Amino acid sequence: MSNGASKRVTQRDVARAVGVTPATVSYALNGLPGVSDELRERIKAVADEMGFRPSRLAVGLRLGRTNTLGLLLPDVANPFYPELASGVIEGASAEGMQVFVAQVGLDGRDHAPAVSALVDSHCEGLLFTAVLPHDIPMLADLRARGVPFGFINRRIEGFDADWVGIDDFAAAKELTSLVLEGRQRVAVFGGPERSSVSAGRAAGARAALAAAGRTPLPDGMVGDLTRESGVERARALFDARGPVDLVVCGNDVIALGVMDVCHERGFAVPDDVAVTGFDDMSFASAGPLRLTTVEVPRQEMGRQAVASLRRRMLGFTGEPQVVELPYTVRRRNTA
Amino acid sequence: MSNGASKRVTQRDVARAVGVTPATVSYALNGLPGVSDELRERIKAVADEMGFRPSRLAVGLRLGRTNTLGLLLPDVANPFYPELASGVIEGASAEGMQVFVAQVGLDGRDHAPAVSALVDSHCEGLLFTAVLPHDIPMLADLRARGVPFGFINRRIEGFDADWVGIDDFAAAKELTSLVLEGRQRVAVFGGPERSSVSAGRAAGARAALAAAGRTPLPDGMVGDLTRESGVERARALFDARGPVDLVVCGNDVIALGVMDVCHERGFAVPDDVAVTGFDDMSFASAGPLRLTTVEVPRQEMGRQAVASLRRRMLGFTGEPQVVELPYTVRRRNTA
DNA sequence: CTGAAAGCGCTTACAG
DNA sequence: CTGAAAGCGCTTACAG
Numbered sequence: 001m002s003n004g005a006s007k008r009v010t011q012r013d014v015a016r017a018v019g020v021t022p023a024t025v026s027y028a029l030n031g032l033p034g035v036s037d038e039l040r041e042r043i044k045a046v047a048d049e050m051g052f053r054p055s056r057l058a059v060g061l062r063l064g065r066t067n068t069l070g071l072l073l074p075d076v077a078n079p080f081y082p083e084l085a086s087g088v089i090e091g092a093s094a095e096g097m098q099v100f101v102a103q104v105g106l107d108g109r110d111h112a113p114a115v116s117a118l119v120d121s122h123c124e125g126l127l128f129t130a131v132l133p134h135d136i137p138m139l140a141d142l143r144a145r146g147v148p149f150g151f152i153n154r155r156i157e158g159f160d161a162d163w164v165g166i167d168d169f170a171a172a173k174e175l176t177s178l179v180l181e182g183r184q185r186v187a188v189f190g191g192p193e194r195s196s197v198s199a200g201r202a203a204g205a206r207a208a209l210a211a212a213g214r215t216p217l218p219d220g221m222v223g224d225l226t227r228e229s230g231v232e233r234a235r236a237l238f239d240a241r242g243p244v245d246l247v248v249c250g251n252d253v254i255a256l257g258v259m260d261v262c263h264e265r266g267f268a269v270p271d272d273v274a275v276t277g278f279d280d281m282s283f284a285s286a287g288p289l290r291l292t293t294v295e296v297p298r299q300e301m302g303r304q305a306v307a308s309l310r311r312r313m314l315g316f317t318g319e320p321q322v323v324e325l326p327y328t329v330r331r332r333n334t335a
Numbered sequence: 336m337s338n339g340a341s342k343r344v345t346q347r348d349v350a351r352a353v354g355v356t357p358a359t360v361s362y363a364l365n366g367l368p369g370v371s372d373e374l375r376e377r378i379k380a381v382a383d384e385m386g387f388r389p390s391r392l393a394v395g396l397r398l399g400r401t402n403t404l405g406l407l408l409p410d411v412a413n414p415f416y417p418e419l420a421s422g423v424i425e426g427a428s429a430e431g432m433q434v435f436v437a438q439v440g441l442d443g444r445d446h447a448p449a450v451s452a453l454v455d456s457h458c459e460g461l462l463f464t465a466v467l468p469h470d471i472p473m474l475a476d477l478r479a480r481g482v483p484f485g486f487i488n489r490r491i492e493g494f495d496a497d498w499v500g501i502d503d504f505a506a507a508k509e510l511t512s513l514v515l516e517g518r519q520r521v522a523v524f525g526g527p528e529r530s531s532v533s534a535g536r537a538a539g540a541r542a543a544l545a546a547a548g549r550t551p552l553p554d555g556m557v558g559d560l561t562r563e564s565g566v567e568r569a570r571a572l573f574d575a576r577g578p579v580d581l582v583v584c585g586n587d588v589i590a591l592g593v594m595d596v597c598h599e600r601g602f603a604v605p606d607d608v609a610v611t612g613f614d615d616m617s618f619a620s621a622g623p624l625r626l627t628t629v630e631v632p633r634q635e636m637g638r639q640a641v642a643s644l645r646r647r648m649l650g651f652t653g654e655p656q657v658v659e660l661p662y663t664v665r666r667r668n669t670a
Numbered sequence: 671c672t673g674a675a676a677g678c679g680c681t682t683a684c685a686g
Numbered sequence: 687c688t689g690a691a692a693g694c695g696c697t698t699a700c701a702g
Contacts, residue, residue, distance in 0.1 A: 007480040010679060021689055026681055034687060051476075056456040057401065058679035061392045061694045068456075075421070079617070082417030086410070089438045093449075098456055101436045103424045114428075121391045121403075121433055145342040227617070256621045263622030282414070282562070283618030286591045287598030345695060356673055361697055369671060393695035396678045 009052045018046050029054070056098075060122055067097045069309065070118035074130040075106045078225055078253055079281050080298060084129055084152055087302020095310060107192045107224065108132050108154070119147060125309040129153050132194050148312035152305045154196045160320040162308040164301045166327040168197050171294045172204025173211075175276055176248055179292060179335035180212055183245035183274060188216045189233050189258065191225045191250035198225070198250050201278055205248045217244060225250060230257020238265060243272045246335060252277035252284045252293055259289075259334070274335035280328075290333035297325050344387045353381050364389070391433075395457055402432045404644065405453035409465040410441045413560055413588055414616050415633060419464055419487060422637020430645060442527045442559065443467050443489070454482060460644040464488050467529045483647035487640045489531045495655040497643040499636050501662040503532050506629045507539025508546075510611055511583055514627060514670040515547055518580035518609060523551045524568050524593065526560045526585040533560070533585050536613055540583045552579060560585060565592020573600060578607045581670060587612035587619045587628055594624075594669070609670035615663075625668035632660050 015022045020043070028035045028043040035043075060066035071088050073081045085101065092099045100123055102114035108130030115138060118126060126142065126149040128135075133156055142149055150162035180186070188205045191198025202221065209216055219240060220233030230249065234257060237244060243265075249255040255277035259269060267273045270292075277284055280295035304323050311321075350357045355378070363370045363378040370378070395401035406423050408416045420436065427434045435458055437449035443465030450473060453461060461477065461484040463470075468491050477484055485497035515521070523540045526533025537556065544551055554575060555568030565584065569592060572579065578600075584590040590612035594604060602608045605627075612619055615630035639658050646656075 008679090012679075022680075023682080023690080024688065027688090030681080032682090036687065039687090053451065053455045055396070055679055057392050057396045058694090059681080061390070061396055061678090061696090062680050062682090064694070066392065076417050077617070079414055079417070082411050082414070082420075085417075085436070086438065089436060093438065093452075098435050098437070098452060100433050101420070101424060102433070103421065103428065116388065117428075117433060120388045253617075256618065260622040269623075281618075282412070282588075283591065283616075283621070283624075286618070286624065287595040288604070288623045289618075289621065343695090347695075357696075358674080358698080359672065362672090365697080367698090371671065374671090390695050393678090394697080396680090396694090397696050397698090399678070 008055070009050045011052065011054065014043065014047045014050055014052045017050065018043050066122045066124055068100060068121065068123050069097050069306070069313075070100045070102060070115075070121075070123035070126045072102050072104050072108075072111060072114055072118075072126065072128050072130070074104050074108045076103070077106075078251070080153075080251065080279055080296075081129060083298035084302045087299035088127060088152075088306055089302075090299070091303040091306030095306070097306075097310075104130065107195065108135075111135050112138050115142065119145070123147070125149060125313045127152055127305050127309060130195070131156055132192075133157070133159075134194075148309060150305050150309045150312070152301050157196065162305075162312065162321045162323075164305045164308065164323040164325065165197070166296055166301075166325050168200030169204040169207070171296075171327045171329065172201040172248070172278070173208045174204075175278070175292070175294050175329050176205045176208035177211065178329060178331060179246065179274060179276055180208060180214075184214065185241065185244040186214065186216050186246045186248065187219050187237055187244050189220045189230065189247055189249045189254050190222055191254075193222045201250050216248075217241065223254075225253060227253050227257040227260070230254035231260055232257075234258040234261035238267075243267045246274040246276070248276050250278060252279045252281045252291060255291060255293070255334075256283075259291075270333065270335050276335045280330055285330070285332065292332045292335040293330050295328040295330055297327070300325055343390070344385045346387065346389065349378065349382045349385055349387045352385065353378050401457040401459055403435060403456065403458050404432050404641070404648075405435045405437060405450075405456075405458035405461045407437050407439050407443075407446060407449055407453075407461065407463050407465070409439050409443045411438070412441075413586070415488075415586065415614055415631075416464060418633035419637045422634035423462060423487075423641055424637075425634070426638040426641030430641070432641075432645075439465065442530065443470075446470050447473050450477065454480070458482070460484060460648045462487055462640050462644060465530070466491055467527075468492070468494075469529075483644060485640050485644045485647070487636050492531065497640075497647065497656045497658075499640045499643065499658040499660065500532070501631055501636075501660050503535030504539040504542070506662045506664065507536040507583070507613070508543045509539075510613075510627070510629050510664050511540045511543035512546065513664060513666060514581065514609060514611055515543060515549075519549065520576065520579040521549065521551050521581045521583065522554050522572055522579050524555045524565060524582055524584045524589050525557055526589075528557045536585050551583075552576065558589075560588060562588050562592040562595070565589035566595055567592075569593040569596035573602075578602045581609040581611070583611050585613060587614045587616045587626060590626055590628070590669070591618075594626075605668065605670050611670045615665055620665070620667065627667045627670040628665050630663040630665055632662070635660055 190202035525537035612628035
């Protein structure tokens with residue numbers, strides 16, 4: 001025993017033990033009519049005792065339904081995604097579904113191989129968290145194959161699909177307006193150029209500035225959503241212009257990088273340089289940090305996305321569903 | 336088209352298109368002998384053009400090998416685990432394996448249902464990140480069924496299995512000795528009582544104190560690895576004893592909670608109260624935080640665990656493999 | 671070099 | 687109320 005050989009108990013084993021055919025075991029265990037109560041109980045008891053568990057592979061092959069969903073996550077240096085994933089996994093598990101997690105490149109580069117592997121494994125639905133416009137051909141192909149999918153967080157202009165997220169534009173505008181006050185020299189450190197989320201946040205910040213009759217500094221508007229990128233952009237910015245009044249960042253991680261540089265140069269936050277983040281990651285509220293930011297309901301986004309996807313998997317073919325969740329501006333100590 | 340019906344192209348479709356039997360398609364695509372080069376190329380071309388991809392379900396059922404691995408993660412409020420997961424997913428994907436991710440309760444409670452679902456799906460190996468001693472019966476059952484598994488991070492005293500982690504005892508001892516200096520009143524805020532990792536870290540801290548002829552304060556030794564727990568324990572501690580000299584925390588998240596309370600009470604860190612963390616999570620090095628902690632190679636732990644597990648899946652039956660990775664003590668500004 | 675057949679573990683009409 | 691048969695999509699001995 002325990003020689004590595006599969007010790008799986010099959011339906012047939014149970015059938016033999018009880019003295020019926022496998023079909024009867026199937027009927028009994030799946031609660032279909034046509035089996036006497038007494039026999040059903042006996043089969044259940046034997047199955048339990050033998051530790052029989054139907055093979056999901058066999059059931060999936062036979063039924064053409066696997067109860068499996070695929071989740072595509074970009075590189076997890078960004079703590080935004082794990083919490084999204086947690087919501088997805090929790091929501092899926094509550095519905096008896098399993099989740100294959102695949103990783104795509106930073107910022108969502110190179111979805112194709114991951115999607116292919118997921119489809120090969122009969123995922124019945126896919127959830128994308130970091131789509132970019134160049135993914136459209138792949139998505140169109142997916143749609144043609146009849147594989148349901150949904151977007152979380154990012155979406156693609158002009159390519160409709162179920163989506164769950166927040167109003168990034170409104171949130172960024174509100175945050176920026178709130179902290180703008182008299183600050184004149186304002187930099188906006190956005191995320192990747194083609195990310196709908198980053199674009200929305202940057203546009204919101206610019207709109208707030210415009211409403212106050214100001215324009216942002218042209219420095220560092222586009223970059224990765226990483227701390228390193230925040231550091232590099234902040235250094236370049238401060239080298240060129242000294243301590244500016246406010247840096248509006250595309251997420252909390254960039255803001256961390258900016259604060260690193262403020263610390264390194266001895267600029268007081270927010271007195272010399274005010275900084276805002278976005279997402280309200282767990283560390284943002286920490287005592288020594290107290291980052292001013294926007295809380296995004298990441299777990300809830302994941303859960304809602306599963307709910308939408310499940311409807312599709314069950315055959316719903318209506319218009320793309322848009323779920324816009326509430327956000328909360330958190331004004332703390334950095335702006 | 337696109338009515339939700341499965342648009343899967345099967346081997347048989349390809350066979351029909353080429354005018355051969357499905358078996359020939361299988362031989363051709365899998366590079367087996369017995370197919371002329373010319374025919375093989377033609378079959379490959381047609382398969383590609385039709386977008387044929389073998390069903391992993393069918394292949395898995397037929398071969399009894401699914402190339403799938405299951406990863407069990409506790410509640411992801413703790414950023415420790417996503418980075419571990421990233422290493423696992425990356426390592427698996429490099430080997431052509433897919434990863435089912437399942438979530439278990441906080442601190443690893445209630446593994447059983449998740450394990451069961453993973454085994455039902457024919458995962459060929461399981462990776463546990465937060466085992467507890469009471470999981471032994473479940474693990475023994477797994478072993479009896481011939482399902483290979485490995486531990487990352489936590490392990491179980493007296494239950495040998497492949498394990499990847501660091502020497503938590505040595506690391507905690509080194510860190511504590513380094514920052515101890517003249518500090519007399521020292522609290523050790525550990526993690527869950529039965530976690531091998533938390534136990535090792537706490538023991539290491541106590542050993543360092545003992546070596547200096549000191550004993551830790553009895554307050555808050557056991558608790559969850561959460562910020563809330565850090566907050567609660569710090570409040571109770573400071574209520575009872577005022578600002579102690581040093582709080583050695585079981586991880587960075589607890590330390591964050593302690594620093595929240597220092598901030599709230601106006602205690603300067605490290606001058607009034609020194610604080611150490613453990614793990615070196617990304618936020619730990621942030622300018623305003625500069626937490627003194629121990630860097631744990633989380634991604635690498637995940638990758639190595641996949642390598643060990645893969646050997647088992649390929650039939651290796653030798654002694655349990657123990658992989659102890661190097662850690663790095665990071666002395667920054669909080670102690 | 672190619673084809674027909676069995677079988678992985680299930681489910682579900684269809685007969686009895 | 688129960689059993690025999692077909693089939694989901696593959697792979698692999700086994701004949702030809």
